[in-house]
Amino acid sequence: MYLLIPAAGIGRRLSAAWQQAPRNKLLLPLRNRPLLAWTLLAAEAAQSIRWIGIICQPTDQPDFAAIADTLSLSTPVHFITGGDTRQASVYNGLQALPAEAAQVLIHDGARCLSTPDLFDRCAAAFQSCKGFIAAVPVKDTIKQVNANRQIEHTPDRSRLWAAQTPQGFDVSLLKDCHRRGHDQGWAVTDDAALFEKCGLPVNIVEGEETNLKVTTPADLSIAELILKQRLRGTD
Ligand SMILES: Nc1ccn([C@@H]2O[C@H](COP(=O)(O)OP(=O)(O)OP(=O)(O)O)[C@@H](O)[C@H]2O)c(=O)n1
Numbered sequence: 001m002y003l004l005i006p007a008a009g010i011g012r013r014l015s016a017a018w019q020q021a022p023r024n025k026l027l028l029p030l031r032n033r034p035l036l037a038w039t040l041l042a043a044e045a046a047q048s049i050r051w052i053g054i055i056c057q058p059t060d061q062p063d064f065a066a067i068a069d070t071l072s073l074s075t076p077v078h079f080i081t082g083g084d085t086r087q088a089s090v091y092n093g094l095q096a097l098p099a100e101a102a103q104v105l106i107h108d109g110a111r112c113l114s115t116p117d118l119f120d121r122c123a124a125a126f127q128s129c130k131g132f133i134a135a136v137p138v139k140d141t142i143k144q145v146n147a148n149r150q151i152e153h154t155p156d157r158s159r160l161w162a163a164q165t166p167q168g169f170d171v172s173l174l175k176d177c178h179r180r181g182h183d184q185g186w187a188v189t190d191d192a193a194l195f196e197k198c199g200l201p202v203n204i205v206e207g208e209e210t211n212l213k214v215t216t217p218a219d220l221s222i223a224e225l226i227l228k229q230r231l232r233g234t235d
């Protein structure tokens with residue numbers, strides 16, 4: 001299975017909280033390794049992942065290459081230049097896939113706590129569909145709010161899921177959706193939304209409650225705790 005890892009962000013929300021200049025949060029230490037290292041180790045331990053493409057800014061590539069070298073991965077790692085948005089980065093990643101890649105998993109580098117089992121369950125989902133996402137049921141009541149911060153609507157919680165990654169797609173179909181998105185000026189925050197806008201079905205694969213996206217300082221603290229428990233075997 002081919003895996004694309006969007007890793008070309010600049011961590012604005014994390015840096016702003018610390019009142020620091022933006023920097024790629026995937027280089028931040030978590031326990032005793034850079035955040036990206038945990039993502040790579042999980043992908044390496046998955047039975048299904050045979051190819052990794054890290055989508056990054058050229059300025060981060062030397063650091064990411066050093067991280068990959070330190071891990072001595074058996075899975076081949078390739079580097080792809082990212083774009084100004086996650087959507088643009090994934091677009092670049094798709095263009096860089098080997099011609100023989102028919103299916104791809106896309107997984108945020110910032111979701112460093114995903115387990116090998118989740119990668120393998122997602123890879124297996126291709127046996128029954130051409131588009132899917134890892135997701136978990138929503139626990140909070142969600143409110144749709146207008147510009148005046150007044151509640152407009154309370155969706156039925158029983159039908160709400162929080163999208164995670166990996167997200168998996170037929171490569172040819174996703175390339176078409178990204179192309180249409182570029183031509184139509186669609187701006188989306190996950191790749192499934194492009195499939196949806198193109199009228200293509202996207203299924204749900206049960207995600208993991210611990211598969212959080214490290215976005216804010218609180219996420220970093222939670223990720224530290226989860227890793228501490230996981231490394232002690234008490235996760
Ligand atoms: N132009 C971008 C923006 C984001 N990402 C990646 O997409 C994932 C999810 O993005 P997010 O958590 O938002 O990371 P950042 O964009 O770095 O964070 P922020 O929005 O706070 O700047 C991350 O692994 C990030 O590196 C990317 O590859 N290219």
Ligand SMILES: C[C@](O)(CO)[C@H](O)COP(=O)(O)O
Pocket residue numbers: 086108162163164165189190191213215
């Ligand atoms: C793809 C994603 O992780 C699904 O929840 C999320 O949309 C990424 O959003 P971000 O703003 O790029 O972190």
